Amino acid sequence: MARFKKITMLIGGVAMAALLAACGNIGSSTGGGTTSTDSNQAGVQTTGQISKSEYAGVIKNGHYLTSSARGLTATTMNNNFNLTSFEGGLLNISKQFYDPANYIFQEGQYLSSSTLRGWLGRKSKNNPNGLNPKDNGKKDNSRNPIYVQSIEEQDFMQKNGDSLALKGITIGIAMNAVDYYQKEQYGATFKQNISKAAMQEYGNKVAAQVVERLRKTSGIPSDLPIVVAMYVQAPTDSLAGGTFYQSTQTKNAAIGTWNNLDIVNKVFPLIGASMKDFANNDSKSFQNFQSQIENFFPTISDITAQAQYLDQKIQGEHVTITTQFYSQTEIISFTNFVAQVAPKFLPSGVPVDITINSANGIQAFLSRDSNDRNFESHVFTSY
Structure with a gap:
């Protein structure tokens, strides 16, 4: 039997089987992991590295530390190519800021499934933290679309004696270029195209809000490096996934200059x-x-x-x-x-x-x- 080397590829739509994303919506969580933000407890170990280009992971009390919020999406209209390329591509971007030789990867532990469900929903009286715009009641292209489809958190740790300390976070924000909707429950599916300019403008505002909220989250130091990467989803019938179009790193409450990414599938x-x-x-x-x-x-x-x-x-x-x-x-x-x-x-x-x-x-x-x-x-x- 041949020995395999794990390959982490930034292939839109595949991103390797080892990085397959769970598929869910804001009504249910598919991660099923703990939401604890304390990695400095007894029983914390690492998986070790299979190569210098891959991260070691976190094992807590004998189990791989998963995220309860992993795979949540704003709507069920998605495809597996988007889900896999989003996770795998985000990990590759993280490697540009957090060298696998010096950092340990931990599934996101600071944004719970309930928090992300609220963020991915529409803003309303009952959901004031919603990152998607209020429903204006329209049923045509004048409706307020769902801009933000998914948010992914990745944590990066370093050893601190016998424990692990949080040293950086990467946040991926997946934006819709096309929003699929129904005028009535179980009815026909319609699509609303979102211009590139409108998507990016709205995405930049959302990114600033997410960073501001993270800075106020318990357990996250105010000066912690946070990488933000913006992703545009491919249409549901695409044979390839979407791509990341810009990224940045911030160590304070404000987002500075975005770096444009020329990625094409x-x-x-x-x-x-x-x-x-x-x-x-x-x-x-x-x-x-x-x-x-x-x-x-x-x-x-x-x-x-x-x-x-x-x-x-x-x-x-x-x-x-x-x-x-x-x-x-x-x-x-x-x-x-x-x-x-x-x-x-x-x-x-x-x-x-x-x-x-x-x-x-x-x-x-x-x-x-x-x-x-x-x-x-x-x-x-x-x-």
């Missing part, structure tokens, strides 16, 4: 793209890979890839192959073939993973780190 093969598209060469290489696979094994149903670019440079690629294989020997032979062909056509110098699926679920998985040429693989057996 692409789905291969590109359809209808111009020859000048910066991802065109990568798409052609993927199509050559696709042809090799389909010619050798005619029982392939579909091959697609999702890639993410930062400043027009590819950061990683996630390939999904759907097959109609049934026998174990076919799956093994196919996985071996993919491992031989992939290095010739898929991008080098960045993390790449390949998932081989069937109607029965995942059949095999291949991965390669940015420093490797060859792929490690594992075939999932039925025993």
